[in-house]
Amino acid sequence: MPQNIIPPDKMQNILYDIHVADGYxxxxxxxxxxxxxxxxxxxxxxxxxxxxxxxxxQSMTYYYKHPKDLDEMYKVIAKRLAKQQKAMEKADSIAKSKKVVPAVK
Structure with missing residues (x-):
């Protein structure tokens, strides 16, 4: 791998953060x-x-030309995003269950 390319482990974390930001x-x-x-x-x-x-x-251009490396990164990213989504859904569910219904007079 060329020296000026972001290493896969770091690139994977960058892509994860970018996808979270893109979702927002x-x-x-x-x-x-x-x-x-x-x-x-x-x-x-x-x-x-x-x-x-x-x-x-520059790093993305490199990884697009090396799709196996990019695919391996995205397998991990997809798992992390799915795990985060489950955690958010659980938090939403807990928040909704704690809503207090006002008493009827």
């Missing part, structure tokens, strides 16, 4: 707002992992 961004109905939020989230993700958009794009 897709819930924003106002296009201009979603673009601003997206830019901010991506910058935060790049900063968190010590990369920039150019290194991310």
């Amino acid at each position: 961004i897709s819930s924003i109905s106002i296009l201009d707002s979603s673009k601003k939020v997206a830019a901010s989230y991506y910058k935060g993700i790049y900063k968190k992992f010590g990369i920039d958009s150019a290194k991310y794009a």
